[in-house]
Amino acid sequence: MCSVGWVPFVLAVVPLPSEGDLAFFASSLLLSPSFPLNVVLPGAALICTLLSASVLSATGETVLLRAINRLRGLASANRSIDEEVARVWLIRLLASLPALAVTVALLSTVAAVGPGEYQSPDLGRGPLLVRIARDVWPLLGLEVAALVIGQGFAAGAVRASIHVERISIPRAFGAGLQGLVRHPLRRIGIAIAVYVALAAWLVLTWALMRVLWNPIGRQAETGALLTPASAALLVGFVAIWLCLVAGAGMLHAWSSTWWSLEDVAPETGTREGGGDPWS
Numbered sequence: 001m002c003s004v005g006w007v008p009f010v011l012a013v014v015p016l017p018s019e020g021d022l023a024f025f026a027s028s029l030l031l032s033p034s035f036p037l038n039v040v041l042p043g044a045a046l047i048c049t050l051l052s053a054s055v056l057s058a059t060g061e062t063v064l065l066r067a068i069n070r071l072r073g074l075a076s077a078n079r080s081i082d083e084e085v086a087r088v089w090l091i092r093l094l095a096s097l098p099a100l101a102v103t104v105a106l107l108s109t110v111a112a113v114g115p116g117e118y119q120s121p122d123l124g125r126g127p128l129l130v131r132i133a134r135d136v137w138p139l140l141g142l143e144v145a146a147l148v149i150g151q152g153f154a155a156g157a158v159r160a161s162i163h164v165e166r167i168s169i170p171r172a173f174g175a176g177l178q179g180l181v182r183h184p185l186r187r188i189g190i191a192i193a194v195y196v197a198l199a200a201w202l203v204l205t206w207a208l209m210r211v212l213w214n215p216i217g218r219q220a221e222t223g224a225l226l227t228p229a230s231a232a233l234l235v236g237f238v239a240i241w242l243c244l245v246a247g248a249g250m251l252h253a254w255s256s257t258w259w260s261l262e263d264v265a266p267e268t269g270t271r272e273g274g275g276d277p278w279s
Contacts, residue, residue: 002053002060005245008202012209013217022128023118058089064253065162068260079162087161091172095154099146106139148195152187153180155259190262194255201251205244212237 017025032038062085079087113135117128133140157176161167167175180187216237219230 001245002056004198004202005248008205008209008244009241011206012213054093055085055089058092059085061092061158061256062088062162064256065159065260068257069162072260084162087169087172088158090169091157091161091176092154094173095150095157095176099143099150102139102143102146106136106143109136109139148188148191149180151191151194152184153177155187155191155262156180159260186262190258194258197251197255198248201244201248205241205248208244209237209241212240 029035029039062081065088066081066084110132114132117131117135153176155176156179157172160175161169161172216230216233219227219233
């Protein structure tokens with residue numbers, strides 16, 4: 001829920017803005033008497049929300065990895081759950097910095113080329129978003145590469161950090177980088193497979209939610225959303241969405257277990273009671 005579970009719900013309920021809507025929104029921001037506070041304050045609130053969501057995500061990941069370790073019979077580090085959450089959050093944040101940098105460059109480029117594409121005649125070159133994507137496709141490809149490599153690196157670093165007693169953050173980063181360098185194709189292949197599975201879930205969930213929302217949306221337009229029949233449809237809609245989010249949680253548990261079974265840091269793991277779990 002704190003990562004991408006809300007995306008299909010919003011895309012199904014809220015219609016995508018048209019080119020006119022985007023132009024009106026941009027002009028209203030720039031021409032507002034409260035500019036630039038009307039941009040800075042919502043941006044700061046968005047950053048705080050994303051940081052809070054990342055902490056929640058790191059908490060869930062830490063609890064999941066602890067459960068996976070218990071099932072595999074691996075010794076857990078002698079740390080509190082709070083410390084392990086902080087370590088997982090910090091590693092994932094640092095591993096995502098390249099992707100965040102590319103995102104900033106991508107948004108800056110879109111802001112630079114967007115007005116020109118909007119004002120230029122169409123001439124059969126496709127919708128506005130397609131034309132903008134055509135202008136920034138190198139950055140889009142770089143963003144995908146940064147996400148894939150970042151996941152392959154972070155998976156090793158996170159598991160090295162919480163599997164072993166008293167391993168430092170720099171050593172965890174070294175273990176993650178070592179695993180990525182030793183097995184680049186396997187690590188990148190797993191990351192791509194995980195992202196493809198997540199993208200398939202997003203598309204299928206959005207399509208189903210959109211179909212289910214159509215009759216509810218029509219009743220909302222006519223002011224009949226509060227009738228008993230509409231309320232029942234709305235409750236069912238939310239219940240189905242929550243079930244699909246639970247399915248996404250199972251998908252994440254599968255991917256996290258797959259990463260753990262890859263033995264991303266074999267040189268640092270120990271089983272409870274001794275022995276080499278990686279042999």
